[in-house]
Amino acid sequence: MKKYAFNEITTMQFIFIISGIAISYGFIEIPQVLYKGAGNSGWIVLILGSLTTMAANLVIVQAMKRMPDGTILDLLAKYAGRWVGKAAAILLSAYFLYFAYTGIVYSTRVIKARILQETPAYMTLIMLLIPAYVVARGGIRIIGRYAELSMGLSLWIPLVFAVVWKHTHWLYLLPVLPDGWRPVWNAVPSTFFYFLGFGSTAFLYPFLKNKEKAALGVCCAQLITLSAYLFITLLSFAFFSPGELTKINQLSIYMLKAVELPFVEQVEGLFIVLYLFIFSMSWIPPFQLSAFCLSWFADRADHRMTLRIILAGTAVFSYFYVPGFNTSYEMGDWLEKMGILVEYAAPVLLLGYLLLYDAVRGRRRPS
Amino acid sequence: MKRIARKLGVALLSLGPLTGCYDRVDLEDASLSLVAGVDITEDHRTMSYTSIPVFSKAEKKSQELKVVANTQRQGRGKLDAFTVGSFNGRKIKVIALSKRFVQETPDWFRYMDIYFRDGRNPITPRVILFDGKLDQLFFYHSPSQPMLPLMLMGMIKSASDRSESVATTLQELHRQMNEEGQTPFLTQMSIKQDAMIDGTSLLDHQGRYVDMLSMPETVLLRVLQKKTGESVGFTLRLPPGLTGSSGEADWVSISTERVKVKIGSAYAGGRFKFSVHVRFSASVVEKLSSLDLDDHQREAELACAEELRDKFEALIGKLQQKKVDPVGFGIYARAYHYQRFKQVKDNWGEAFGQADVQIRVSVAFADEGSVK
Numbered sequence: 001m002k003k004y005a006f007n008e009i010t011t012m013q014f015i016f017i018i019s020g021i022a023i024s025y026g027f028i029e030i031p032q033v034l035y036k037g038a039g040n041s042g043w044i045v046l047i048l049g050s051l052t053t054m055a056a057n058l059v060i061v062q063a064m065k066r067m068p069d070g071t072i073l074d075l076l077a078k079y080a081g082r083w084v085g086k087a088a089a090i091l092l093s094a095y096f097l098y099f100a101y102t103g104i105v106y107s108t109r110v111i112k113a114r115i116l117q118e119t120p121a122y123m124t125l126i127m128l129l130i131p132a133y134v135v136a137r138g139g140i141r142i143i144g145r146y147a148e149l150s151m152g153l154s155l156w157i158p159l160v161f162a163v164v165w166k167h168t169h170w171l172y173l174l175p176v177l178p179d180g181w182r183p184v185w186n187a188v189p190s191t192f193f194y195f196l197g198f199g200s201t202a203f204l205y206p207f208l209k210n211k212e213k214a215a216l217g218v219c220c221a222q223l224i225t226l227s228a229y230l231f232i233t234l235l236s237f238a239f240f241s242p243g244e245l246t247k248i249n250q251l252s253i254y255m256l257k258a259v260e261l262p263f264v265e266q267v268e269g270l271f272i273v274l275y276l277f278i279f280s281m282s283w284i285p286p287f288q289l290s291a292f293c294l295s296w297f298a299d300r301a302d303h304r305m306t307l308r309i310i311l312a313g314t315a316v317f318s319y320f321y322v323p324g325f326n327t328s329y330e331m332g333d334w335l336e337k338m339g340i341l342v343e344y345a346a347p348v349l350l351l352g353y354l355l356l357y358d359a360v361r362g363r364r365r366p367s
Numbered sequence: 368m369k370r371i372a373r374k375l376g377v378a379l380l381s382l383g384p385l386t387g388c389y390d391r392v393d394l395e396d397a398s399l400s401l402v403a404g405v406d407i408t409e410d411h412r413t414m415s416y417t418s419i420p421v422f423s424k425a426e427k428k429s430q431e432l433k434v435v436a437n438t439q440r441q442g443r444g445k446l447d448a449f450t451v452g453s454f455n456g457r458k459i460k461v462i463a464l465s466k467r468f469v470q471e472t473p474d475w476f477r478y479m480d481i482y483f484r485d486g487r488n489p490i491t492p493r494v495i496l497f498d499g500k501l502d503q504l505f506f507y508h509s510p511s512q513p514m515l516p517l518m519l520m521g522m523i524k525s526a527s528d529r530s531e532s533v534a535t536t537l538q539e540l541h542r543q544m545n546e547e548g549q550t551p552f553l554t555q556m557s558i559k560q561d562a563m564i565d566g567t568s569l570l571d572h573q574g575r576y577v578d579m580l581s582m583p584e585t586v587l588l589r590v591l592q593k594k595t596g597e598s599v600g601f602t603l604r605l606p607p608g609l610t611g612s613s614g615e616a617d618w619v620s621i622s623t624e625r626v627k628v629k630i631g632s633a634y635a636g637g638r639f640k641f642s643v644h645v646r647f648s649a650s651v652v653e654k655l656s657s658l659d660l661d662d663h664q665r666e667a668e669l670a671c672a673e674e675l676r677d678k679f680e681a682l683i684g685k686l687q688q689k690k691v692d693p694v695g696f697g698i699y700a701r702a703y704h705y706q707r708f709k710q711v712k713d714n715w716g717e718a719f720g721q722a723d724v725q726i727r728v729s730v731a732f733a734d735e736g737s738v739k
Contacts, residue, residue: 115390120389243547257489257538265489
């Protein structure tokens with residue numbers, strides 16, 4: 001039975017969803033995190049973090065191979081029982097909801113700080129929810145197309161950063177590894193947060209048209225994420241003096257403020273507005289996945305009702321309270337801890353369980 | 368029918384939030400400040416200055432104001448009382464600091480915080496140091512110059528395009544203030560006969576005013592920084608033995624085509640060593656003596672190189688004596704001798720003062736011009 005036959009996504013869409021969710025606000029924050037962790041060798045940390053993530057992601061694909069026509073929830077229900085599936089559905093729904101909420105709050109805060117200072121934050125947040133609903137209600141396939149569109153529309157980003165080229169000092173990248181390898185190793189876990197989102201593989205897998213290309217797809221997705229991060233990290237390290245790197249918030253945006261073009265002012269404002277396409281990848285797919293898990297829990301095929309409830313709840317809640325910048329960073333810290341559990345540790349445990357399960361059953365069957 | 372009605376309803380509903388364009392500013396309601404200034408009163412209170420263009424058919428083209436305020440932001444609030452529209456700092460192009468403010472205010476750079484912290488403010492204005500009271504600058508109306516903002520912007524741009532002055536933006540200053548291996552520098556201006564650029568102010572790591580460089584020295588500084596614009600010109604004196612003439616006819620002017628600077632670094636005997644090799648490829652644009660360049664090109668090139676080397680050495684000597692490093696030798700020291708640099712990073716100026724800097728200059732004439 002092919003449950004999701006009418007909602008297939010191409011490999012390209014699969015790649016873009018995974019890297020889109022990861023890149024979103026990592027692109028803005030990661031240079032500083034890397035610098036704080038390992039100084040100007042932070043880019044090495046990035047490569048190591050990316051390799052780890054790729055491995056974790058391949059583990060998920062490996063586990064999902066046992067269930068080509070169902071999501072991780074179906075897999076759990078089959079192998080561990082219906083109620084384990086239901087419990088996982090609730091947990092993952094909460095996780096993705098929190099993921100999406102952190103993303104949307106962060107974006108709102110950036111917009112509030114840089115462009116719409118006088119507009120109340122809840123207004124901005126609620127306005128962001130409207131397109132989120134329009135896209136997310138269409139299901140995985142529409143999300144896939146949206147991911148393709150938003151990545152395509154963002155190809156200009158490297159070009160706009162080329163304008164800061166003349167302000168760069170490449171000597172800042174030297175010396176490589178000034179304090180040895182230890183700070184580099186220690187900083188690797190701090191990058192995991194900015195790769196989160198690949199857990200969505202476990203839900204996208206059954207929708208994927210060419211399942212044999214899944215492993216290739218996740219590798220491509222991680223490579224895209226890595227190259228985007230490497231680009232912005234190296235550029236920031238060459239642009240800012242070492243003293244500045246720890247003092248300035250949102251380096252990527254700040255960097256564009258130094259740009260002077262004869263025909264447009266406040267390039268960073270323009271950048272934020274257009275970058276919302278990428279930002280939105282950090283909340284639209286997670287909102288949808290959250291709704292998906294919830295409707296799976298309730299045994300409903302249509303996720304639109306749960307999506308409406310989730311989004312309306314977010315809107316009402318935001319009317320009363322929108323976290324500040326520092327709170328949003330704290331939320332990020334919590335998300336990091338949860339994310340490492342859910343997306344890095346859990347898949348490994350799951351794969352171990354599945355292997356064990358097969359081994360035990362394989363031994364039993366001949367008798 | 369019902370579906371269309373519902374869609375229309377949703378569309379109308381979403382128009383609701385749009386009425387709240389809270390951030391709209393009409394140009395008529397804004398007073399756009401183009402030049403900001405900071406000075407101190409006799410009793411060391413900070414003063415904010417501003418220059419705002421007037422678009423109506425008033426007698427004057429711009430409005431200049433000053434108020435005494437504790438911070439820049441407070442100053443803006445006070446300035447608002449004088450302006451027609453609401454004060455707006457988004458278009459500030461030049462920030463003028465008085466020399467006294469920089470000399471006598473400890474840690475003066477913190478007054479610039481508003482530009483970095485408030486996302487609405489630009490970080491691209493040019494920062495200049497004005498030798499004198501800002502009253503002089505802001506209430507100065509040159510009969511032969513355009514209004515203050517245009518005058519300042521034009522002067523800085525033309526001089527820095529010829530590499531005769533620096534054009535430090537606020538962000539560049541921020542980078543320098545947060546850089547252990549380089550000391551900050553600003554364009555220095557004053558009013559003598561008319562408003563003019565004096566050269567480059569040199570500040571130390573804490574931002575204190577140390578000394579200034581003249582415009583010819585600034586050219587050399589920009590060469591060492593590898594920040595020369597299109598081409599730079601030098602007027603040099605050839606030795607009388609070569610030209611055969613005496614007195615005033617020894618001058619030759621060259622205009623560079625390509626400048627290549629290589630800076631090597633080493634550490635030996637408890638101090639840093641830098642070897643600088645500057646290579647000019649230049650065309651001769653003026654020659655007063657009757658020296659035949661076809662026959663004596665090599666000698667003339669060597670003579671020019673020697674003359675330039677003396678100038679570079681004098682500049683480096685001055686910088687080392689004052690313990691400032693606007694060139695950024697410290698950046699090389701950190702990149703290649705990190706462990707050594709770490710020991711002196713809190714006071715690089717001192718370490719640079721003791722460093723050994725060797726300069727080699729070579730000049731090659733690419734073109735001797737249209738006449739022999």
